[in-house]
Amino acid sequence: MNSLSAPEQALASGHWVKLICGASNQDLVAIEDLSGLYSLAGVHCIDAAVDGAVVEAVRRGMAWAAERGAGRPWLMLSLSDGVDPHFRKAWFDPQACPSSCPRPCERVCPALAIGAAATGSAGVLAARCYGCGRCVPACPLGLIEERSQVLAAEAVPALLAELRPDAVELHSQPGRLAAFASRVSQLAASGVPLRRVAVSMGPEGSATRVDALATELWQRFVVLREAGYRPLWQLDGRPMSGDLGVGVTHAALHLLEGLQPLAPPGPLQLAGGTNAHTLAGLQRCGLAHRGSGAGAAGVAFGGEARRRLQPWLHAAQQRGSRLLDLDDLWTEALESARALVGPWLKDR
Ligand code: SF4
C-alpha cells in the first residue's frame, strides 16, 4: 500500500498542481471562490499569503469543496526573504486628507482596513490590509501608495504557529542566502511540522545565467537539509505572466530544460508563464514527467487560474454573492477550472 499523501504522490509522479491565490492584489471573496472551485477541480496545494484573513478565506473555500467530495489540498504560505513585488500593503498619511473627503478609499476596502473605527488614526491598519490594491485608484488625490512588506523576523514563528500551514514557500533572490537562512531558522522556531519548504526563484537579477541560478539553489538546498526540511523548487519563468499565452510558456520551459540537469535534489515545479499551453510544451520537450528521470513534477497556476474564472467571479459580484453559493454559475466555472487542472491529473 502506498503511504504517501496525495500531494506527495502527485509530486513523485509528475501530476502536482498548485493554485497561487491571495499572495496580493486579490480580494477575499475571490480567494474563497477560487480556493473552493480549484480544490474541487483537484489541485494538491493552495499557496496564499501569511495573513489570517486570507487563510480563513482559503480554508472556507477548501471546506466548501470538501463537502462536495474533494480531497484537502495542502495550505502553503508564502514569505519573502527580502523586498519583493509580490508582498505589499497600502499606506497613506491621514493628515494629508481633506476633512471634506467622502472617503471612497474606506468604502472600497474589503478588509475594513481603512477608517478611524478600524485603525484609530483613519489611515490603513496594516494588520488587516492584504494588498489587494483597490484603494489606490479610489483616492481622487492619489495619496495612497503601495509599500513592500517584509515580515519582521520576530513575527514569523508566532504567525506560522497560529496559521498552521502544511508547507511554506520562500521567495528568494540571488545574493540573499543569509536572509534565506534566517527565514529558515524562523520556520524551525515556529515548531510547525512542514511537509515541504518550497523555494521560489527565477532568472531575474544578477543570476540570469542558468548555472548561476543552479548554484544559488544548491546553497539553499544545503540550508534546508541542515534544518531537516524537504525542498520543492519553484522555477519562476516569468512571474505573474501566465495569462499571456504561448510565448511565456516557452520561457518557462526553456528555464526548466536548462536547469534540470544542474538542479539540486527535489521536485522541480514550474510557475510564472504557466498556462493551458504548458503541459503540451513539456510533452513536446520530453520534460513532462520527473518520475521518468527528468522533467517537471508539476505546475503552479496563478494569473491564468483567475483569468479563466473571471467572468463567473464578476457575475457573482454583480449579484452580491460569493460564486460558491450560486449553483447555476459555479457549475460552469468548475468546468473551466477542470479544463486547466484535469490534463495534469491524468496518466500520461
Ligand atoms: S487598504 Fe487598500 S490594499 Fe489594503 S486591503 Fe484595503 S483596499 Fe486592499
Ligand code: SF4
Ligand atoms: S480617498 Fe484619499 S483623500 Fe480621501 S480619505 Fe482616502 S486617502 Fe484620504
